[in-house]
Every structure is written in structure tokens, then in C-alpha cells.
Amino acid sequence: MPVKVMRGICFHPKTPSFASPSRTTAPSTPTSRHGGGSVSSLSGSAIEKIIQEAAVMVEKWNPEATTYARVTSLFYENKREAAHFVKCVNGLQRAMHALLLEDPTSAKLVTAQGLMQVAMKRLQKEFYQILSMNRAHLDPESVSARSSRVSARSSISDYSDDGLPEDDASVAGASIFEVEEASSVAMADLRSIAECMITSGYAKECVSIYQIIRKSIIDEGLYRLGVEKLSHLRIGKMDWEVLEVKIKSWLDAVKVSMRTLFTGERILCDHVFASSDTIRESCFSAISRDGAMLLFGFPEFVARSKRSSPEKIFRLLDMYNAISAHWVEIESIFVFESTATVRSQAITALVRLGESVRAMLADFEASMQKRSSKSLVSGGGVHPLTVQSMNSLSLLADYSNIVVDIFGDEPAPAESPLPESYFDSPHREDGPTTVISQRIAWLILVLLCKLDSKAKRYKDISLSYLFLANNLQHVVSKVRESNLHSLLGEDWITRHEKKVRQFAANYARLAWEPVLSTLPEDPSAPLYPAEAGEHFRSFNSSFEEAYRKQRSAVVPDPNLRDDIKASIERKLGRAYKAFYDIHRLTVGGERNGVAFARFAPQDIGNYISDLFFGSGDSSNASSSSSSLSSHRRRSHTSH
Known part of the structure; x- marks a missing residue:
């Protein structure tokens, strides 16, 4: 070096x-x-x-x-x-x-x-x-x-x-x-x-010189590390962006101060005044106490300030972790009775930070419950509330060990509001991990209940189920790819993936079953030309209507999107192909059959493959109809 x-x-x-x-x-x-x-x-x-x-x-x-x-x-x-x-x-x-x-x-x-x-x-x-x-x-x-x-x-x-x-x-x-x-x-x-x-x-004269010089070194060191004297009121008035910079500076300062600045001063003081335990203690206390109190007083002021920013909870957890990680050093450096106030201030900071974190998690839950249900997402996509909430919870899972410390002394409620199914996971054992796992599972359940209330505001019921499928899929994905996985367990993911498939199946049934119902139950059964023509006309009209409605639908997750398309194609596409291949010629022969069978089987597959990208909306019906007609003309010309 x-x-x-x-x-x-x-x-x-x-x-x-x-x-x-x-x-x-x-x-x-x-x-x-x-x-x-x-x-x-x-x-x-x-x-x-x-x-x-x-x-x-x-x-x-x-x-x-x-x-x-x-x-x-x-x-x-x-x-x-x-x-x-x-x-x-x-x-x-x-x-x-x-x-x-x-x-x-x-x-x-x-x-x-x-x-x-x-x-x-x-x-x-x-x-x-x-x-x-x-x-x-x-x-x-x-x-x-x-x-x-x-x-x-x-x-x-x-x-x-x-x-x-x-x-x-x-x-x-x-x-x-x-x-x-x-x-x-x-x-x-x-x-x-x-x-x-x-x-x-002449101990007094010696100690006086030592204290003046070495205290100035600690004070100067803390100042250069960005530790400054700030009042509670001043911190409370700071913009979050400014305060966050000071918090990050403080985090670096704690690391350097505890591992080097105070440690080195303690070693030096112990060596110089090795002949007297009393002088060694009083000297180090006089040198370090003010700076240490200033250092550990800052987190308490931050914890007591009122902040609506969701990022604040993670900065509080960072500060809590910084003090916890250096607690052994704090106890060993400030072991004297005369420096007990430093240890007490550090403990107070931890208590205040823990209280603030618990309060902010309660506020986080309340904010989800109070979120207006009037806002809808076009096409049944993922709601911003889902994205924001899961981002916060996945970050919270990264601090699970610290959150366990904060909530570790709080036993799980005797009668939990969580459904019993939330405790079927292999993670159901007594201990602090269970407490934080239950809290996160409960917060996700609160989110899902809120999403359910939002889904009910869609006029198209099929779109409600698509909305639920999209949002639950986003929740499950965030759980699987983050530390939430270890907290909630594989069983939780499996059960909610099943719910996603159920929502998707309900969407497909409600959105496309009316189209499928225009075809006879047995597509290969013999029909009179008039009957076959009526089935074609009903299918054409019903498919165009369904396509116009679903053209605005969006499925952001590619795997879920492919699964829904495959499900629709498997039921509707196969039934229509079987009916088309047998009855297209019975309604007017090769030339006049086009007037009745306006969609070829491959057209159905092409239209379905274009869905769920949010490329249009239901208000643009004329544009959708024009697109369908143009597509049909190109398709039949190729035949």
C-alpha cells in the first residue's frame, strides 16, 4: 500500500x-x-x-x-x-x-x-x-x-x-x-x-497535551468522512435526495471509523498510557466520546424523521446493518464505563431504526390497501402497484437477516389472518425466519386482494381474468428470481403458478368460448349446405368480434403469452380446421365457398399469434375490421 x-x-x-x-x-x-x-x-x-x-x-x-x-x-x-x-x-x-x-x-x-x-x-x-x-x-x-x-x-x-x-x-x-x-x-x-x-x-499536563492533539485528529477524521453535526429539525427538513447522500456517506464513515479511526486511537492510547488504567480510560473517553456520539446520533435522527419515500426503509435497514455488523467492535472499543454513553447511543439508534422499519412496513401495507381501485391498466396488463410492491418486497428479502432481527422478538399471532394454505410450505417451523416469511406472505396476499378488487372494475370479465393472470404471474416471477424464493418456499410458488393457469384458462374460456360455440359439437357430422353456411357466418362474425375485443389485450410474460396462445389454438384452431376441411365445399363448391368460409385455418393461427402485444384497442374497431378483410383477401388469393 x-x-x-x-x-x-x-x-x-x-x-x-x-x-x-x-x-x-x-x-x-x-x-x-x-x-x-x-x-x-x-x-x-x-x-x-x-x-x-x-x-x-x-x-x-x-x-x-x-x-x-x-x-x-x-x-x-x-x-x-x-x-x-x-x-x-x-x-x-x-x-x-x-x-x-x-x-x-x-x-x-x-x-x-x-x-x-x-x-x-x-x-x-x-x-x-x-x-x-x-x-x-x-x-x-x-x-x-x-x-x-x-x-x-x-x-x-x-x-x-x-x-x-x-x-x-x-x-x-x-x-x-x-x-x-x-x-x-x-x-x-x-x-x-x-x-x-x-x-x-505531571500526569495532568501530559494528558492535556495528548487529548488536545489526538481529539483534533478524530474530529478532523470524522469531518473528512462526512460526519457533521446535524439537528433533528434540519434532517427533517432535508429533501430525500440530499439526506440519502448523507446516509451513504455515513455508511462509509461507520466502516472506516470502527475498523480504523477509533480502533487505532484506542490502540495508541492503550500503549502510551499503559502504566495507568485510570488515565488510559479517561484519556480515550475524552478523545473519542464526542465524535462517537455524533456518529451514532445521526441514525436516530434519520429514524425519527417522517419520510414518505419508499426507498427510506432500505436506507434505514442499511444503517441498522452497519451498526449490527460492527457491534463487537463497538463493545470492545468503548468498553469503559466512561464510554457507556456511546454504547447506549448505538443501542438507541438500533431501537429507533427498528421501530421506524416496523412502522414503515405497516405503512406499506396500509398504502396498498388504501390505493384507489379506480385506476385500470389497458389490456389487462401488469399494474404499477404490482411492480412497485414486488420490487420493494424483493429488496426487503435481501435484508431478511436484518428484518428477522428487527421482528425476532415479536411472536407470530395466535390467530393469523393468513389462509391456512400459506402454512403448507416446508418452511413452517418455529423461529424468526417463519415470522418474516409470514409477514411477507401476508403483504403479498394484501396485494393480491387489492388486485382482485381492481380486476372487478373491468367491464369485460375475460379481461379481468387476464389482468389477474398477468399480475399474479409477475408476482410469482419476482418471488422465483429473488430471495423471496427462500423465504416463501417452492410450495408457495407451485400453488400460485397453479392459480395463474386457472386465471388464464378462465380468460381463454370467457373470451373465446362464444366463438367455439358457433361450431357444431361434432365438426365432422353431416350438415345441409344451409346449416353449414349458417355455422360459417356465425363463426365469421363471432371471431371478428372476439378479435376486435382481444386485440388490445397484453400479456407481458412471454411464457404465459405462449401458453395462452397455445391453449386457444389447441381448442379453437383444431375445431375450426376439422369443420372447415369437411364443410367448405358443401356450401357452394370451390368458387362460392370463399363467400361463406372467409377464414382459412391458417388465418386463425395467424390472428391468434398476433394477439397479446397490445397492438390495438377495442375502440379502433374499423381499423381492426379493415385489417381482417385485407388479411382474408391475401389468404384466399394464395389458395
Whole structure:
């Protein structure tokens, strides 16, 4: 990964765990750290030597004594001397403790206190400089990667696998190692200074510097990720398009914040203040709490805002999923009692989002039931309500695991309004999946009932059945091709496909049975010429009328369209062909038979094959009649 990416605000820590060795290291005591026995055993000469040695080092790096000390960084200039400086200050602290026990009024104690004050100013300056100058090296990714050099080697391998030349991979690996090495050095220096200042009684000054700088990094990081302070009222007044952009930005921000920004800050804080659990907790809380509360407060405001847009429910589910997916990280990062408000805010956001989703599903059902039944679709096609509802439900099925969480604590009603047939599926088992499956099945049933009421408004009953067949076919298709399939089961699909065939059969019977009834029950039975002619005349008139009516009919699904055509052709076409072949010559011979048998059998098949594309409407009767006449003339001329 290029260095500039690692230094960006969108960090990506390699190690989300906080169980680093630094976190579990116990603070060292003055005796264990510097040797020389206990504080009380220090002799006067030893104390004198410690103070003299400290005086030389402290005065050398007194920022107010020389220009060199003022403009030069001790920890940057000479690491060995920096370590010696800290050792001298720790020794000075031991000497002061010994003097307090032996002679609190000693002049040496006053001298030591003065040296300690100067030393603390130096260390404050160094602490501030390291934090300020290493902002890029102390980004969360570098921090989390510092504990393992394996990550650098694997990164080099990754670059080689991606097709970079080995020279480029080596350069990239060297850059990664350089950043991680700088991060490791800076963290070690910060920890050394922090432990020295805390031991010396200057924890407040150290923590203050740390909090100011690191809090600004979190605040700036969240700002660059698009997280801003928004009131409930302002969110409520936003156009949905604007709010949706902010929601998408928030979703990205949560991912980066939880996996890198807050994680990295927690790791860094744990390392620097490893010597004190209390300071580590209070420091991280002060740095992160405001930003985290801002981050997790946004979903609650969105959930509380009133939106009529059907897309809102899916954005709410996205936010719910984002918090749920990072819940383990939220609990581990904000585990302290002082950050309990962050966990509480995240839980509140989940509760509010869940309540809003449940309310919106109820509104979704109510909107279907309240939808006006007066609007009809030309040709009995698929209604927009069907398309919109099934699009929403199929998307909802993609969130089934989240919806199960939201509805998981709500038991199925003892007396469900669903027909018993809805529970014949193999999916009928106790558990949250059953709850969401039943809810979706119920919503589809509400839709179908609404479509049934719309179908009754068609004046042509056959068109009503075609409308039901088309819309139920669309429902079944959406179920089969989406995750609704796994929720409702194959049995649900099979039963509703059967209903589609029943609706289609009813359409074919009502629309074309009058035409079929003009032919004798036994087409091959002998007839007088007058009787045969009357049958031809009745058939011609009835077929033309049926064709004019059905020319506007539409069947969008190609498989259903072919099935309906095949059904009509199978019954009507075969019966007419049998009658035509036997009786066409009995009504006037080869020449005059055309006047009676105006349609050849192949004409019937051609007319039927042209149906269900919505190519005309019933009001255009003259055009349809002209088309029929023209077609007949061409057909008989070919004979």
C-alpha cells in the first residue's frame, strides 16, 4: 500500500485487537526501573550524585537556557541522550522521595524540585513535538501494524501478486517498513515520556497535551468522512435526495471509523498510557466520546424523521446493518464505563431504526390497501402497484437477516389472518425466519386482494381474468428470481403458478368460448349446405368480434403469452380446421365457398399469434375490421 494512502484520513488498521503486549505491561516502580535499592536506602552521597547528574542533563536541554535547546528536539536529535535524560529525571524523582523521608526542609529538595519543573517543561515540549510531527506516522493503520513486521512482508508479497515488478514491490515494502518503523519509534518515545511525567506527578499536563492533539485528529477524521453535526429539525427538513447522500456517506464513515479511526486511537492510547488504567480510560473517553456520539446520533435522527419515500426503509435497514455488523467492535472499543454513553447511543439508534422499519412496513401495507381501485391498466396488463410492491418486497428479502432481527422478538399471532394454505410450505417451523416469511406472505396476499378488487372494475370479465393472470404471474416471477424464493418456499410458488393457469384458462374460456360455440359439437357430422353456411357466418362474425375485443389485450410474460396462445389454438384452431376441411365445399363448391368460409385455418393461427402485444384497442374497431378483410383477401388469393 502506498505511503500516502496509509497517511490519509481513511485509515485501515491491520489489527483490530486491543490485546497488545503494551496494554498488559504493569507500570514499573522506581526501584525496578533504575536499580540501586529502595528509595529509603539511598545514601546522602548517592542522592547528591543523582541530583548533580540530573542538573547537568536538565540544564543542557532547558528550552529557556539556550537557543539550541529551544529549537532542537531531544528525542529527534539523539535517542541515546533522550533515554539518558528520562533516566536522570526518574532518578531525580527517587532522590526527591528519599529527601522527603529524611529531611523535608532540605535545600537539596528545593534544588531537585526546581530541576524537576524544568525537566517537565522539556518533556512537555518533547511530547507535544512528537505528537505534532508524527501525525502521519501515528495514524491508526501504522499504529496497529507496528507490532508485527510480518504485515510488511505480506504486503510486499501482495504487491508482487498484483503484478508489480519486484523492484516496485521492494520499494513499496521499504516504504511500508519505514512508516511502521517511524510509528513504532514515536509510540515508544511517547510512552517513555508519559510514564516519566505520570510518575513525577505531571500526569495532568501530559494528558492535556495528548487529548488536545489526538481529539483534533478524530474530529478532523470524522469531518473528512462526512460526519457533521446535524439537528433533528434540519434532517427533517432535508429533501430525500440530499439526506440519502448523507446516509451513504455515513455508511462509509461507520466502516472506516470502527475498523480504523477509533480502533487505532484506542490502540495508541492503550500503549502510551499503559502504566495507568485510570488515565488510559479517561484519556480515550475524552478523545473519542464526542465524535462517537455524533456518529451514532445521526441514525436516530434519520429514524425519527417522517419520510414518505419508499426507498427510506432500505436506507434505514442499511444503517441498522452497519451498526449490527460492527457491534463487537463497538463493545470492545468503548468498553469503559466512561464510554457507556456511546454504547447506549448505538443501542438507541438500533431501537429507533427498528421501530421506524416496523412502522414503515405497516405503512406499506396500509398504502396498498388504501390505493384507489379506480385506476385500470389497458389490456389487462401488469399494474404499477404490482411492480412497485414486488420490487420493494424483493429488496426487503435481501435484508431478511436484518428484518428477522428487527421482528425476532415479536411472536407470530395466535390467530393469523393468513389462509391456512400459506402454512403448507416446508418452511413452517418455529423461529424468526417463519415470522418474516409470514409477514411477507401476508403483504403479498394484501396485494393480491387489492388486485382482485381492481380486476372487478373491468367491464369485460375475460379481461379481468387476464389482468389477474398477468399480475399474479409477475408476482410469482419476482418471488422465483429473488430471495423471496427462500423465504416463501417452492410450495408457495407451485400453488400460485397453479392459480395463474386457472386465471388464464378462465380468460381463454370467457373470451373465446362464444366463438367455439358457433361450431357444431361434432365438426365432422353431416350438415345441409344451409346449416353449414349458417355455422360459417356465425363463426365469421363471432371471431371478428372476439378479435376486435382481444386485440388490445397484453400479456407481458412471454411464457404465459405462449401458453395462452397455445391453449386457444389447441381448442379453437383444431375445431375450426376439422369443420372447415369437411364443410367448405358443401356450401357452394370451390368458387362460392370463399363467400361463406372467409377464414382459412391458417388465418386463425395467424390472428391468434398476433394477439397479446397490445397492438390495438377495442375502440379502433374499423381499423381492426379493415385489417381482417385485407388479411382474408391475401389468404384466399394464395389458395
